[in-house]
Amino acid sequence: MTSGPDVSTDARTERAEPTADDVVALLSAELPGRVDTTDASLEAARADKSGHRTAGRPLAVVHARSVDDVQRTMRIATATRTPVVTRGAGTGLAGAAMGGPGEIVLSMRSMDAILEVRPDDLLAVVEPGIINADLNAALAAHDLWWAPDPASRAISTVGGNIATGAGGLLCAKYGVVRDAVLGVDIVLADGRLLRLGHRTVKGVTGLDLTSLVIGSEGTLGVVVGATLKLRRLVPGDVCTIAATFRDVQSAARASAAVTASGVQPAIMELMDATSLASTHSYLGIPAPTPGAAQLIVQTDGPAAGAEAEVIGATLAANGGTVRVSRDRAEGERLLTIRRSMHPAMEARGKTTLIEDVSVPRSALAAMFGEIARIEREYDVTIPTVAHAGDGNLHPNFTFDGEEVPDHIWAAADALFRAALALDGTLTGEHGIGTLKRRWLADELGDDQWALQRDIARVFDPLGILNPGKVFAP
Amino acid sequence: MTSGPDVSTDARTERAEPTADDVVALLSAELPGRVDTTDASLEAARADKSGHRTAGRPLAVVHARSVDDVQRTMRIATATRTPVVTRGAGTGLAGAAMGGPGEIVLSMRSMDAILEVRPDDLLAVVEPGIINADLNAALAAHDLWWAPDPASRAISTVGGNIATGAGGLLCAKYGVVRDAVLGVDIVLADGRLLRLGHRTVKGVTGLDLTSLVIGSEGTLGVVVGATLKLRRLVPGDVCTIAATFRDVQSAARASAAVTASGVQPAIMELMDATSLASTHSYLGIPAPTPGAAQLIVQTDGPAAGAEAEVIGATLAANGGTVRVSRDRAEGERLLTIRRSMHPAMEARGKTTLIEDVSVPRSALAAMFGEIARIEREYDVTIPTVAHAGDGNLHPNFTFDGEEVPDHIWAAADALFRAALALDGTLTGEHGIGTLKRRWLADELGDDQWALQRDIARVFDPLGILNPGKVFAP
Numbered sequence: 052m053t054s055g056p057d058v059s060t061d062a063r064t065e066r067a068e069p070t071a072d073d074v075v076a077l078l079s080a081e082l083p084g085r086v087d088t089t090d091a092s093l094e095a096a097r098a099d100k101s102g103h104r105t106a107g108r109p110l111a112v113v114h115a116r117s118v119d120d121v122q123r124t125m126r127i128a129t130a131t132r133t134p135v136v137t138r139g140a141g142t143g144l145a146g147a148a149m150g151g152p153g154e155i156v157l158s159m160r161s162m163d164a165i166l167e168v169r170p171d172d173l174l175a176v177v178e179p180g181i182i183n184a185d186l187n188a189a190l191a192a193h194d195l196w197w198a199p200d201p202a203s204r205a206i207s208t209v210g211g212n213i214a215t216g217a218g219g220l221l222c223a224k225y226g227v228v229r230d231a232v233l234g235v236d237i238v239l240a241d242g243r244l245l246r247l248g249h250r251t252v253k254g255v256t257g258l259d260l261t262s263l264v265i266g267s268e269g270t271l272g273v274v275v276g277a278t279l280k281l282r283r284l285v286p287g288d289v290c291t292i293a294a295t296f297r298d299v300q301s302a303a304r305a306s307a308a309v310t311a312s313g314v315q316p317a318i319m320e321l322m323d324a325t326s327l328a329s330t331h332s333y334l335g336i337p338a339p340t341p342g343a344a345q346l347i348v349q350t351d352g353p354a355a356g357a358e359a360e361v362i363g364a365t366l367a368a369n370g371g372t373v374r375v376s377r378d379r380a381e382g383e384r385l386l387t388i389r390r391s392m393h394p395a396m397e398a399r400g401k402t403t404l405i406e407d408v409s410v411p412r413s414a415l416a417a418m419f420g421e422i423a424r425i426e427r428e429y430d431v432t433i434p435t436v437a438h439a440g441d442g443n444l445h446p447n448f449t450f451d452g453e454e455v456p457d458h459i460w461a462a463a464d465a466l467f468r469a470a471l472a473l474d475g476t477l478t479g480e481h482g483i484g485t486l487k488r489r490w491l492a493d494e495l496g497d498d499q500w501a502l503q504r505d506i507a508r509v510f511d512p513l514g515i516l517n518p519g520k521v522f523a524p
Numbered sequence: 525m526t527s528g529p530d531v532s533t534d535a536r537t538e539r540a541e542p543t544a545d546d547v548v549a550l551l552s553a554e555l556p557g558r559v560d561t562t563d564a565s566l567e568a569a570r571a572d573k574s575g576h577r578t579a580g581r582p583l584a585v586v587h588a589r590s591v592d593d594v595q596r597t598m599r600i601a602t603a604t605r606t607p608v609v610t611r612g613a614g615t616g617l618a619g620a621a622m623g624g625p626g627e628i629v630l631s632m633r634s635m636d637a638i639l640e641v642r643p644d645d646l647l648a649v650v651e652p653g654i655i656n657a658d659l660n661a662a663l664a665a666h667d668l669w670w671a672p673d674p675a676s677r678a679i680s681t682v683g684g685n686i687a688t689g690a691g692g693l694l695c696a697k698y699g700v701v702r703d704a705v706l707g708v709d710i711v712l713a714d715g716r717l718l719r720l721g722h723r724t725v726k727g728v729t730g731l732d733l734t735s736l737v738i739g740s741e742g743t744l745g746v747v748v749g750a751t752l753k754l755r756r757l758v759p760g761d762v763c764t765i766a767a768t769f770r771d772v773q774s775a776a777r778a779s780a781a782v783t784a785s786g787v788q789p790a791i792m793e794l795m796d797a798t799s800l801a802s803t804h805s806y807l808g809i810p811a812p813t814p815g816a817a818q819l820i821v822q823t824d825g826p827a828a829g830a831e832a833e834v835i836g837a838t839l840a841a842n843g844g845t846v847r848v849s850r851d852r853a854e855g856e857r858l859l860t861i862r863r864s865m866h867p868a869m870e871a872r873g874k875t876t877l878i879e880d881v882s883v884p885r886s887a888l889a890a891m892f893g894e895i896a897r898i899e900r901e902y903d904v905t906i907p908t909v910a911h912a913g914d915g916n917l918h919p920n921f922t923f924d925g926e927e928v929p930d931h932i933w934a935a936a937d938a939l940f941r942a943a944l945a946l947d948g949t950l951t952g953e954h955g956i957g958t959l960k961r962r963w964l965a966d967e968l969g970d971d972q973w974a975l976q977r978d979i980a981r982v983f984d985p986l987g988i989l990n991p992g993k994v995f996a997p
Contacts (some may be wrong), residue, residue: 171784171886194786216728223725229732230703251882252696252914253952255689255739256967257994258976259702262735263893266728283786311644313667313756353827409724413644441725479726494729499718501732502982507977521730 069131071153075111077131078155081123089114096136096156099143100203100484102402104149104453109136112156118236118244118275124157125273126242134518135240137269139180139211142203144405145484147215147268147520154345157273159210166276172280174233174250179210179274195281198225201480202390210274216266218480220318223310223440227480229265231280237264237272240511249277263506268482269517271510289317291382292348292358294371299323299344299435304417305369306346306439310412312365314358317347319440320389323419328445330388333395346371346439347385353417359510392436392445401449404486406463408470409479412442421469422446429462443479467493483521491521530738542604544626548584550604551628554596569609569629572616573676574959575875577926578624580867582609585629585772591709591717591748597630598746607991608713612653612684615676617878618957620688620993622739630746632683636692638662639749646754647706647723650749652683671698675863676955683747688807689739691953693791696783696913700953701740704753710745713984723751736979741955742990744983758824762790763832764855765821767844772817772908776889777914778842779819783885785838786946787831791822793862796892799907799920803861806868813874819844819912820858865909865918874922877959879936881943882952885915893918894942902935916952940966956994964994 069077079086087093093108110133115121128135135155138148148154163180170193177186185205187196199212200219207217213235218227234248248254248261264271296302302321309319322330322345331338339345346366350358356377363375376382396403410418415437422444426433437444446466448459455463467477467490477487477494492500502523506516542550552559560566565585570650571577583606585691588594601608609623610630623629636653643666650659655676660669672685673692678688686708709723721734723728737744769775775794782792795803795818804811812818819839823831829850834847849855869876883891888910895917899906910917918941921932928936940950940963950960950967965973981987 131952160678163755169884169886171780173783174884197833201938216732218726218728226703227726229735230699243971245969245975247972249882249949250884250947251949251952252885253691253700253911254880254949255691255953255955256950257956257964258744258979259689259735259739260972260976260979262702262732266732271731283788310646314895315756353830357826387913409722409726411642411645411647411723412725413642423853438726443724443726462709474723476722476724476727477729480728482728483730491730496718499720499733502718503733506731506733506979509975509982 064402070406071110074127074131074133074155077127078111078113078124081127082113082120085114085120088113095141095483096138096150096499098146099141099146099149101144101146101484102144102404102453103149103486105149107152109150109152109154109156112158114158116161118238120240121157121238121273121275122244123249124155125238125240128155128515129241129513132513132515134515136517137214137273139214140182140206142207142211142485143482144407145213145478145482146486147482147517148211148349149485160208162275168193168195170195172250175279175281176329177209177277177279179208179213179277181209182435183207183209183212187239187456190281191284194284197279198231198282200229202393209277213265213277214268214479215276215482218438218443220320220438222438223319224284224315224317229262232261232265232277234261234278235264235274236276238275239272239406240513240516245272248278249278266482268484268521270507270521271516287351287353288355288377289379289382290350290355291376291385292359292363292366292373293385294346294366294373295339295343296346296521298342299419300416302344303419303439305366305371307415308365308369308415309348309362310440314361316348316440317351318347320347321345321437321439322389322392323435325354325432326392326436329395329434330391333391333398334388347389349382389436396449398435399449401451402453404448404455404459404463406446406448406466407443407478407481408466408475409443410470410473410475414473414475415439415442416472418444418470418475421468425462425465425469429458429465431459431462433462442505485520488523547604547606547628548598549595550600551584551586554600555586555593555815556595558589560587568614569623570612572619572622574617574619574957575877575926576619576622576959578622580625582627582629584624584626585631587631587634589634594630594711594746594748595715595717597628598711598713601628601988602714602986604626605986605988607988609990610687610746612681612687613655613679614956615680615684616688616878617954618951620955620957620990622958623683633681635748641666641668645723648752648754648954650682650750650752652681652686652750654682655678656682656685663754664757667757669757670752671704671755672701675866682750686738686747686750687741688953688955691911691916693793693911695911696792697788697790698755702735705738705740705750706732706753707734707735707751708747709749711748712745712985713989718745721751729816733907739955740744741957741994743980743994744989759828760824761828761850762852762855763823763828764849764858765832765836765839765846766858767819767839767846768812768816769819769844771815771900772892773889774843775817775819776892776912778839778844780886780888781838781842782821782835785834787834789821789835789913790824791820792822793820794818794910795862795865796908798905799865799909802868802907803864804873806864806871807861820862822855857868862909869907869920869922872922874924875926877921877923877928877932877936879919880916880954881919881937881948882916882937883943883946883948887946887948888912888915889950890946891917891943898935898938898942902931902933902938904935906935958993961994961996
């Protein structure tokens with residue numbers, strides 16, 4: 052398709068490239084009441100939660116209210132060759148959903164309906180704009196939940212969770228987004244609607260395009276609906292184990308010992324000394340012992356109590372000072388310290404670059420050793436928390452101003468290379484976006500990088516879906 | 525690449541299409557001792573366990589012993605435009621791995637090494653030719669297992685399980701192959717080696733090509749290695765519940781009631797009256813009550829006993845005559861009846877076409893109603909077993925001779941349409957292969973069918989990987 056009827060009927064554009072004003076006029080005519088060009092909206096759409104922003108404002112924000120709205124938007128985008136950045140709540144940490152000059156930002160936030168909940172089939176069908184926590188609040192009435200629990204779950208959308216392939220705290224036991232989606236409906240760059248996947252537990256009809264769309268960061272199509280795989284709420288107790296260690300590597304080794312013990316915690320979070328001190332200061336509670344690191348572990352389900360005993364003993368045997376609690380409220384208080392990490396970083400008045408490397412669980416202590424080396428070599432402090440149960444680390448770099456200074460990029464580069472050398476990966480759950488695109492080929496290799504980009508081109512031959520993200524050369 | 529050095533140095537093929545003899549000669553020169561053109565091998569490679577065979581013998585069977593062997597084979601295939609059918613143990617049920625005239629059959633069966641077992645990271649790295657049961661026997665020494673358990677696990681390879689996206693009996697609780705593979709190494713059609721996926725629990729670097737390869741039935745590349753996600757062996761009891769019902773729809777409704785109760789069985793198998801009678805006869809045990817159907821349910825883990833009580837009560841409340849056993853040996857005896865289904869069908873001396881539709885669990889009784897209707901309308905008997913815990917049914921059509929008679933195809937067509945009308949799918953775990961390719965576009969829609977085929981072309985531009993399977997027009 053080289054031009055659509057929307058353009059060819061506009062005399063001004065028949066022989067010339069459509070201007071930005073033309074595109075906005077076409078959108079406004081086709082989508083009355085959906086097109087937002089207010090300063091505040093355009094400015095907000097330049098940024099996400101990564102601390103970055105684009106070079107300038109996008110053309111417009113389209114607030115889609117229906118699949119038809121999305122299809123109309125994409126037909127205009129294809130006809131005018133206008134790039135489209137799909138956006139949920141704007142809580143991404145990799146710069147994947149930021150809109151810049153010449154781009155349409157397609158906001159899915161208003162499409163937030165729960166279309167169907169089927170307790171008998173353990174599935175729900177939802178629109179992508181629903182907030183993860185709002186969905187789970189509604190599902191709880193049916194004694195159900197959707198397991199993916201990114202730390203952003205109170206503010207991030209299910210569509211955004213799907214676009215990034217989000218993880219969270221509970222993943223080692225309850226899986227990531229990839230494990231919790233049966234199907235997605237997507238609108239292609241040219242406006243066609245495809246229904247991918249199944250409503251069945253099993254299904255191997257053709258290629259698994261549902262998995263391909265999960266984590267594709269807006270490069271393959273616009274997710275306009277999702278069929279989610281649900282779980283029953285877990286009955287029984289929740290037990291919480293808090294253990295402090297003399298240093299972070301001791302804590303990391305102890306977490307590996309828990310994994311090796313064969314007991315599967317629901318949550319196992321690690322905080323290094325700087326993170327622990329920052330959150331204690333932020334919460335106004337007494338400072339921890341200098342240098343001390345902490346593990347917070349939770350067990351759930353019918354064997355929660357027995358598992359907590361085994362884990363407590365394992366941590367103590369590995370040098371931890373251990374406290375076990377069967378009180379849910381006390382457990383929540385202990386986890387609040389971990390959940391205060393991002394607000395504590397923000398409260399320091401600096402910009403924070405949150406990284407997201409993942410390593411095999413057995414390499415967690417080695418990765419903390421590498422982080423200490425990088426701190427020394429690059430003269431930076433890297434407060435780090437980790438989902439220790441699955442080997443996913445979030446090292447934080449803080450700096451002044453909006454631009455990442457060169458020495459921080461150099462330290463981040465050393466961090467990525469260290470993770471890859473330990474058989475790890477650049478990103479466990481945040482995605483590539485703009486912030487990590489320069490390292491993508493280092494992990495994939497040039498052949499796989501080109502193959503992945505060519506697959507994206509099958510979905511989007513004109514390259515109008517989120518250009519410059521993920522596969523930017 | 526239009527021609528490789530292997531061909532251009534061969535004077536006979538410089539100006540002409542290579543002949544079959546040329547291709548075999550090239551293979552033999554490059555892969556001494558690996559190229560098998562014995563009558564028995566070529567004849568065996570024409571068939572799988574679907575009861576079908578190709579129109580004639582393939583050119584040769586190459587027994588790869590290394591990744592390098594696979595790369596050499598694919599370079600010759602690309603240079604000479606020769607189709608390649610990748611094959612494991614030949615136990616497929618959809619005709620995906622059968623080799624025909626003009627084709628190279630690339631057998632991975634000899635690449636059966638376990639390269640690495642990491643209990644601390646709960647992963648193993650294996651070659652594709654290892655038999656599922658052999659892998660699990662080796663893992664048991666580490667107190668580990670790989671969960672996918674197709675009924676063929678004693679005879680099928682891990683690579684074949686990956687190629688089909690296999691399921692099995694334990695899937696509702698422990699997942700399918702897609703949930704149990706972290707990464708795959710593949711050789712592309714042109715001989716390049718790509719390493720896809722991760723060794724980490726989480727990883728969202730770029731597109732999820734690992735999932736795309738799982739279930740791709742040899743159309744994207746040759747799987748030459750896999751990094752598998754393992755589980756610890758489940759501690760505690762195994763309880764078995766056997767329940768008989770007056771008819772199959774009562775049994776199906778009772779299984780839906782178990783799912784709705786919130787208790788998750790490890791196994792829940794349903795056998796209809798004809799299946800039950802056939803297996804009893806095959807095993808030489810007293811015949812069941814005419815018309816009666818059976819559910820065999822197992823629970824495991826720390827709450828196995830309590831869960832078995834709940835399930836037993838649910839089945840009794842839904843009309844079942846229930847027996848609960850905590851004895852593992854007794855449980856195995858009960859499951860033996862279910863596991864004897866395929867031998868019992870084979871012993872009838874007829875050819876069996878085993879179908880594989882899957883429906884949402886709540887639609888299981890309705891699907892049995894449709895099967896009864898199709899039996900009446902087409903005057904056929906369709907003995908059916910089902911993985912009732914996940915809604916996956918295996919209706920069996922039996923007939924005389926090798927060719928599926930037209931009225932059987934007509935009945936199968938009605939079966940597929942009924943499953944799709946119930947929001948189900950053509951194939952839960954066996955794949956499309958040759959047997960279901962004519963229905964693929966009915967489920968995917970023409971747009972998605974074409975998109976999937978175009979994605980396959982990115983991996984295999986010349987269309988030499990398993991042509992005529994899955995995407996044959």
